[in-house]
Amino acid sequence: MPMSTAKPRRKIAAKKPKVPADATRRHRGRPKLMSDAEQARQIARQARDLFFEKGYARTTMDDIVTRCRISKGTLYRLFSNKAEIFGAIIDDHRQTMLALPGDYDALPIDEALARIFLIEIDDEANDARMALIRFVLVEVRQFPELRALLHTRGGDPSRQALARWLRRQQAKGRIVCPNADDAAKALMDLIFGAVAVKSETVQQWPARKERIRYLRNCIRMFTQGILPR
Incomplete structure (x- = not known):
């Protein structure tokens, strides 16, 4: 039986749509839910309630981190100390x-x-x-x-x-x-x-x-x- 001489067809991969580089950058990481100014305002309001409850001296930065459910890094990025x-x-x-x-x-x-x-x-x-x-x-x-x-x-x-x-x-x-x-x-x-x-x-x-x-x-x-x- 004679062998077929037809060449196998190549599979053509579908072209992926080009995504702008700036769009890729925008979608990296967790989206920011609020501005630094608004987050600082919310932290200050919860810290105020803590100050009322415990007094200024007895309230620690750790207390504020716990009450606000934020990281220490976030708190110290916005406020360097309690006085601020x-x-x-x-x-x-x-x-x-x-x-x-x-x-x-x-x-x-x-x-x-x-x-x-x-x-x-x-x-x-x-x-x-x-x-x-x-x-x-x-x-x-x-x-x-x-x-x-x-x-x-x-x-x-x-x-x-x-x-x-x-x-x-x-x-x-x-x-x-x-x-x-x-x-x-x-x-x-x-x-x-x-x-x-x-x-x-x-x-x-x-x-x-x-x-x-x-x-x-x-x-x-x-x-x-x-x-x-």
Whole structure:
């Protein structure tokens, strides 16, 4: 029987679609779920709860790693020590103390200041604000470095923001305020001094209505001295 002389057919491999090099790089490794800024904010909030429970001194970086369910490498990449975490807590809570920046130009000055100082927040928000104030008052007495952070990350930026707002009202002719920095400091001492005293002497104000009445009176007495005659 004669042998076939036909050559066997070659199998042609299907061509694989080309994948851009940058696409390959994008898919390597675990996808990032949140930005460093957001992760740092979440860590600070959980660390804050730990500080409230155990105190600043008794809370360790290991405690924070365990509570946040992160690696030590992640924590130390975002914060080198507990003091930095404390500073991030102050940053996060600055807006709970002063609602600035904001547009309050259509409101009377006393109402604008009431909105800026958030005096009509609900009881839950007020309890959170008071808890932070109580914690800070206790801890800064023992740790001078925390007192410095409280000023540079909390008090100073807040006072500067309020002074800028007062200067704008002065420029619009809505108030008479020769020194906006002094006025901002005096107003913050008036409002937050009252809150701080209350936070040290009692667990909470007698009632939300009483708290609002008192703080509105503080603002009213202040504004009577800066309104144009």
